[in-house]
Amino acid sequence: MFMPFWDPTMILLLPAIILSIWAQARIKKTFAKFSKVTTSKRLTGAQIARSILDTNGLDKVPVNEIEGNLTDNYNPIKKTLNLSRTVYDSPSIAAVGVAAHEAGHAIQHKKAYFPLAIRNGIYPITRFGSWLAFPLILIGFFMASPALIKIGIWLFAGFVAFTLVTLPVEFNASRRAVQILTSTGYFSPAELSGVGKVLNAAALTYVAAALTALMNLLRLILLSGNRD
Numbered sequence: 001m002f003m004p005f006w007d008p009t010m011i012l013l014l015p016a017i018i019l020s021i022w023a024q025a026r027i028k029k030t031f032a033k034f035s036k037v038t039t040s041k042r043l044t045g046a047q048i049a050r051s052i053l054d055t056n057g058l059d060k061v062p063v064n065e066i067e068g069n070l071t072d073n074y075n076p077i078k079k080t081l082n083l084s085r086t087v088y089d090s091p092s093i094a095a096v097g098v099a100a101h102e103a104g105h106a107i108q109h110k111k112a113y114f115p116l117a118i119r120n121g122i123y124p125i126t127r128f129g130s131w132l133a134f135p136l137i138l139i140g141f142f143m144a145s146p147a148l149i150k151i152g153i154w155l156f157a158g159f160v161a162f163t164l165v166t167l168p169v170e171f172n173a174s175r176r177a178v179q180i181l182t183s184t185g186y187f188s189p190a191e192l193s194g195v196g197k198v199l200n201a202a203a204l205t206y207v208a209a210a211l212t213a214l215m216n217l218l219r220l221i222l223l224s225g226n227r228d
Contacts, residue, residue, distance in 0.1 A: 009219035016212040023204040030201040031070065034094035034194045035086065041186045045087040045099035052103035052180055053081065061106055065089075072098050074105035076120050081106055097195035100181050101202070104173035115168045126162040129155035137220060146224075153220050160217045163210040170206050174199040 043051075049063045063081045065088040066072075072083050081102050087095040108116045133156035140148030178196055181187055187195070 007223070009222050012215045012219050013212065016208065016215045020205075020208040020212055023201075023208040027070070027201040027205055030198055031094050034097070034198050035090065035092045037093045037191075037194060038091050039093055039096055039187060039191050042091040043096065043186065044089055044091050045083050045095035046089065048096050048181075049081055049083065049099040049103045051184075052100060053106060056103075056107050056110065058103075058106050058110060063088075070098075072102050074102045074109070076105075076109050076116075079106075079109075093191055093194040094198050096181065096187070096191075097177065097198040098202075100177035100195070101173050101199055104176035104180070105169075107176060108169065108173060113169070113172065115165050115172070119162065119165050119169055122158065122162055122165075126158045130159035130162075133159065141223075149224050153217070153224060156213075156217055156220060160210075160213045163206075163213045166206055167210055170203055174203060 046063050046065070053059065053061050053063070061079050061081055063083060066082045066084055068084050069086055070084060072087055074081050083099055083102065087098045105116070133152045136148050136152035136155065140146070140150075140152060177199060178192065181195060182192055
């Protein structure tokens with residue numbers, strides 16, 4: 001039996017770790033590159049988000065400026081669209097893409113997009129479960145308690161489900177963003193191509209997170225089997 005945090009099964013995580021490192025480097029590089037390219041219309045991220053929301057009957061959803069970098073999000077509980085400072089006031093291709101993507105989430109919420117409803121529904125449980133899973137598994141190994149180990153694995157499996165259902169949510173929001181920006185006629189093909197590159201780079205980080213979670217679950221199941 002091996003320890004659940006450092007053992008030969010860690011080799012399963014290597015592809016996911018490599019992908020995660022590459023994905024993070026790619027999104028930072030791509031965002032930095034297109035943050036320096038201003039769109040011809042010079043519309044800021046905040047203006048684009050506001051326009052998309054208003055056009056889709058979401059005029060009551062406020063667009064707020066928040067601290068941080070790449071901290072942009074749509075809050076389905078408060079029904080607020082929050083853009084980081086580097087996106088809110090910027091007329092760059094990167095800012096336009098990110099703002100449109102988050103507006104896409106707001107549209108998903110309004111239209112009750114099924115994967116988003118699932119993700120929002122399981123989030124409170126999976127957030128707690130992901131925090132509790134590894135301590136339970138570790139205690140289970142030390143106390144030779146298969147029951148605790150299994151509970152921990154099931155809790156972590158819930159978190160894995162969350163990362164997997166996140167993928168269609170993010171891909172769909174990006175697809176909506178590109179379609180909406182294309183329909184406005186404001187942006188050239190080159191600008192839309194840049195938006196696509198930014199959103200594709202961001203999507204890769206979610207793929208890496210899902211793969212990492214999935215590989216972690218697999219190794220925990222293998223370790224549990226070795227314990228038996």
